[in-house]
Amino acid sequence: MPTYQYETIPTEDYPEVRAFELKQSMKEAPLSCDPKTGQPVRRVISGGFRPMGLRGRSSPTVAAPSCSHDGGPCCG
Numbered sequence: 001m002p003t004y005q006y007e008t009i010p011t012e013d014y015p016e017v018r019a020f021e022l023k024q025s026m027k028e029a030p031l032s033c034d035p036k037t038g039q040p041v042r043r044v045i046s047g048g049f050r051p052m053g054l055r056g057r058s059s060p061t062v063a064a065p066s067c068s069h070d071g072g073p074c075c076g
Contacts, residue, residue, distance in 0.1 A: 001025055005044040014039045
């Protein structure tokens with residue numbers, strides 16, 4: 001079962017954002033309110049997952065930023 005991240009939506013009564021995680025089936029609908037406070041919530045979409053070390057697959061490489069020729073810091 002995947003773990004989903006949620007955060008509360010600030011309101012006048014609850015101005016602070018509370019983040020929490022919840023294990024849910026993929027078939028379950030997303031929560032609409034915080035189980036603790038009843039405050040409205042939204043599901044947080046985060047980065048994906050990619051197993052490392054898969055053989056036969058490569059990912060694109062990113063070139064390192066170019067630095068000054070004298071070995072100094074990289075400034076604009």
